[in-house]
Amino acid sequence: MPSFLVSTENIQQYFPTCRLTTFSSIPQNKSATLELSFLAYLRGRCRSLPQVHLGIGDDAAAIRGSDRLQLSCTDQIIDGVDFISAKHDLADVGYKAVAINVSDIAAMGGDPRTALVTLTLPRTNATQTAGHVYEGILEAAAEYNLAIAGGDISTYEGPLAISVCMLGEVEENHLWRRSGAKEGDAILITGPVGGSISGRHLRPKPRIPLVKTLRSLVSVTAAIDISDGLSLDLDRLCAASGVGAELETECIPIHSDAVALSETSGRSAFQHAWSDGEDFELILTMSQADADLLRQEHSHLGLHQIGKTVGRTGLWKKHERKLERLPPQGYMH
Numbered sequence: 001m002p003s004f005l006v007s008t009e010n011i012q013q014y015f016p017t018c019r020l021t022t023f024s025s026i027p028q029n030k031s032a033t034l035e036l037s038f039l040a041y042l043r044g045r046c047r048s049l050p051q052v053h054l055g056i057g058d059d060a061a062a063i064r065g066s067d068r069l070q071l072s073c074t075d076q077i078i079d080g081v082d083f084i085s086a087k088h089d090l091a092d093v094g095y096k097a098v099a100i101n102v103s104d105i106a107a108m109g110g111d112p113r114t115a116l117v118t119l120t121l122p123r124t125n126a127t128q129t130a131g132h133v134y135e136g137i138l139e140a141a142a143e144y145n146l147a148i149a150g151g152d153i154s155t156y157e158g159p160l161a162i163s164v165c166m167l168g169e170v171e172e173n174h175l176w177r178r179s180g181a182k183e184g185d186a187i188l189i190t191g192p193v194g195g196s197i198s199g200r201h202l203r204p205k206p207r208i209p210l211v212k213t214l215r216s217l218v219s220v221t222a223a224i225d226i227s228d229g230l231s232l233d234l235d236r237l238c239a240a241s242g243v244g245a246e247l248e249t250e251c252i253p254i255h256s257d258a259v260a261l262s263e264t265s266g267r268s269a270f271q272h273a274w275s276d277g278e279d280f281e282l283i284l285t286m287s288q289a290d291a292d293l294l295r296q297e298h299s300h301l302g303l304h305q306i307g308k309t310v311g312r313t314g315l316w317k318k319h320e321r322k323l324e325r326l327p328p329q330g331y332m333h
């Protein structure tokens with residue numbers, strides 16, 4: 001079986017002899033001063049999984065390849081841009097950094113396997129910060145059965161940044177792209193959206209279990225995860241596929257957080273559902289026959305058909321028998 005090497009610089013080079021004195025999540029031995037290297041700690045906490053031939057502790061990790069397609073993606077989150085360290089629990093932030101990458105693998109129809117994690121830490125309390133962030137990283141890794149195979153840690157005079165590179169796999173015939181939707185396909189979303197800023201955005205639930213189920217039930221023609229807003233991400237899927245969307249806007253499931261937020265935000269619950277980001281639900285297209293099958297026989301999966309793809313580009317809704325254009329809105333990077 002082929003193996004391949006992945007490298008960002010491995011953690012050991014940067015944290016070979018780090019002394020820890022105040023790290024709360026390492027079991028305290030009352031009689032001894034706590035002196036452990038962060039690397040040794042990480043090695044102990046990162047489970048060895050079979051895909052990792054050689055993990056933390058060398059110049060690069062060696063990952064076992066497979067007959068399936070290799071998926072890779074990376075996403076970075078930065079203090080002051082994607083979270084606020086003074087306000088948000090750093091374990092939640094670490095969890096989010098992994099989960100958003102898992103969601104991108106889910107959007108491709110794949111299974112996440114292995115992550116490389118790069119922490120860029122403000123110099124003050126760097127080790128403590130790394131430890132807190134890693135609590136969430138390891139929690140997400142356990143939840144999605146991921147190996148943490150390596151990464152990099154460095155310190156500087158700047159805000160905390162967490163970059164995760166995720167490797168995953170998918171069968172070639174189950175690879176979901178943004179570009180595969182055909183005119184007349186059903187458009188579905190996997191759950192209610194809007195108002196994630198109330199807290200859900202820090203603990204996203206990437207739809208990995210649902211993806212596995214759907215692969216065995218239907219042929220998904222195109223997919224994207226909702227990171228920047230339902231309408232913006234749907235517009236991206238449509239643009240990639242060269243189609244438009246005719247929506248039944250009353251069928252868009254609105255999250256209770258969007259309803260609660262609308263009471264104080266000055267925007268309607270629908271507007272939140274339409275344009276809020278970081279729901280990490282999936283937008284999927286498939287034949288109407290497949291969508292009907294899901295509705296009739298697998299309604300417990302909780303998918304909602306919100307419209308269908310059409311030849312005319314753009315997002316549309318029918319209003320008094322006329323088509324009305326809906327502007328996509330969401331978070332632009």
Ligand SMILES: [Mg+2]
Pocket residue numbers: 103104107224225227
């Ligand atoms: Mg995405």
